[in-house]
Amino acid sequence: MGRTASYDREQALEAAMALFWRRGYHATSLKDLEAALKMKPGSIYAAFSSKENLYLLSLARYFETGRARFRAHIAAAPSPLAGLAGHLRIYPRLPESHIARQACMLSKTLIDTGSTDPEIAAQSKAYLAGMRAEFETVFRAAQEAGEIPTTRDPARLARRYQANITALRFELHQGSPPAEIAALAEDMAQEIESLRMTPAKG
Secondary structure, rough: OOOOOOOOOOHHHHHHHHHHHHOOOOOHHHHHHHHHHOOHHHHHHHHOOHHHHHHHHHHHHHEEEEHHHHHHHHOOOOOHHHHHHHHHHHHHHHOOOOOOOOOOHHEEEEEHHHHHHHHHHHHHHHHHHHHHHHHHHHHHHHHHOOOOOOOOOOOHHHHHHHHHHHHHHHHHHHHOOOOHHHHHHHHHHHHHHOOOOOOOOO
């Protein structure tokens, strides 16, 4: 019989993700990982093969968690367009201690590893494209629901939407005044709502 792992893999990945997200790939040392995961170096390598592989697993967790949270939010919204606008309004309301009050881990990774670790950078780009595809799907759903004109390009709208989220989270990351962040999020949300078609008069 195989030996049962003496660690909680999900808990270890969650801790690694939070640490890497905060410090970045290069600035995170093995000592940092030992402390965060509460594991010895040998156990870390036995469980995750390498620091690079652990980082890639952490990136995957970040992407999958974020995608699932976004899908759940959209599913609970009264309409696709309302869901997109409401998603932007969530960020200013995050508690001060919330981990998502940081710049996007995918964006930070791309900057941190773009010229040094091509595999990590490429995976980060792929996940960013994956989230943009999620946004595009919702814009298409808004078109199908008759909320926005069919003349609008969902791919272009999704790229703009992703850029706005990136900018909003950067403001949170650098600690801009809460009132200014709330106003910025509201401007972005209203921009989404302005896409809504006015019902034709009978």
